[in-house]
Structures are given as structure tokens and as C-alpha cells.
Amino acid sequence: MSEPVKGKVEWFKDYQFVGHIEGDKCSVILGEGGISPMKLLLLSVAGCTAYDVVMILQKMREPIKGLEVEISGERREEHPRIYSKVHLHYKIHGNVSEEKAKRAIELSQDKYCSASAHIKLSGAKLTYSFEIVRED
Incomplete structure (x- = not known):
């Protein structure tokens, strides 16, 4: 332990x-x-998954040059006002394979990101999207 x-x-x-x-x-x-502590929770999720995705893409030897993770969350009206919906949008910079980018995000969300797991365990619907910003 x-x-x-x-x-x-x-x-x-x-x-x-x-x-x-x-x-x-x-x-x-x-x-x-x-x-606010609840906004910090969102940033924790974005930071956790960003770390994972960079590490995974580097291990895949993908030419990642940068990453931004935008996050938004909707909270319940009743107390406790936990998040009911969270959406992550990944902007991956570099000539990265779309298939490998998707796989890196899936690994983060389904296996490695503990902060995302906490959000999901609370009952929130967590969704994500991504785009690759190609470099010439």
C-alpha cells in the first residue's frame, strides 16, 4: 500500500x-x-489526463509538440452540488496519428486517470472529443 x-x-x-x-x-x-474547490476538481481531472496522454503518446513515439485540454462541467442544482456532466476536449499539436491519439485518450480515461475515475464514480457522465493540430 x-x-x-x-x-x-x-x-x-x-x-x-x-x-x-x-x-x-x-x-x-x-x-x-x-x-473554488469544485473548479479545482475540474482542473485536477484535466491535469491528470493531460499528463497521461503526453506520456502515452511519447511512449508510442508519436511526434507530439503540445497539448491543451479544455474542460467544462455542469453541476446539479440540489446539494451536494456535484458534477453531473463533464466534457474534455483535447487539442493535440503535432503530426500525431489520429488512431494513436484516440488510443492514448482511451487509455487515460479507461485505465490510468484516477481523477477522471473519481468523477465517473460520483455518477457524472464524462465525455471527450479531440482534434489534432497539424504542423507543416
Whole structure:
């Protein structure tokens, strides 16, 4: 079993909180003047899958030059206001094979991305699309 992840959130002032994970070099401001925890959750999903897709395409020896992952989410009206729908759009830069790009995204979404798995386990419908931005 892996080591537990430890962190803390401290009330800074008004409705601002600072979060930090032990061993990490950055902190995040939550609440007013910062990012909301639910928006941070979306960014976590996009970051997790972006990491996977780059690593997988590099292991496939595909000529990836850049990647952007756009994410949008819709939340329920009733509490708890969890996400009911999440959509990811991947913009893959480089002369990457469409088939391999699709496979890399599928591997991330179906096997590797733990953050996406959390969203799906909460009952949200997670969809994705992609485009390849070719380089001349």
C-alpha cells in the first residue's frame, strides 16, 4: 500500500483559505480571490489526463509538440452540488496519428486517470472529443 497523502487547508482571512500538500512546492488559494474547490476538481481531472496522454503518446513515439485540454462541467442544482456532466476536449499539436491519439485518450480515461475515475464514480457522465493540430 502506498504512503498516505497529507495536506492541510488554513483559513487565511475573510473567505480565503490556503491549501498545501506536504512535500509539494506550491500552495493554492481557495475561496474568494482564489479558485473554488469544485473548479479545482475540474482542473485536477484535466491535469491528470493531460499528463497521461503526453506520456502515452511519447511512449508510442508519436511526434507530439503540445497539448491543451479544455474542460467544462455542469453541476446539479440540489446539494451536494456535484458534477453531473463533464466534457474534455483535447487539442493535440503535432503530426500525431489520429488512431494513436484516440488510443492514448482511451487509455487515460479507461485505465490510468484516477481523477477522471473519481468523477465517473460520483455518477457524472464524462465525455471527450479531440482534434489534432497539424504542423507543416
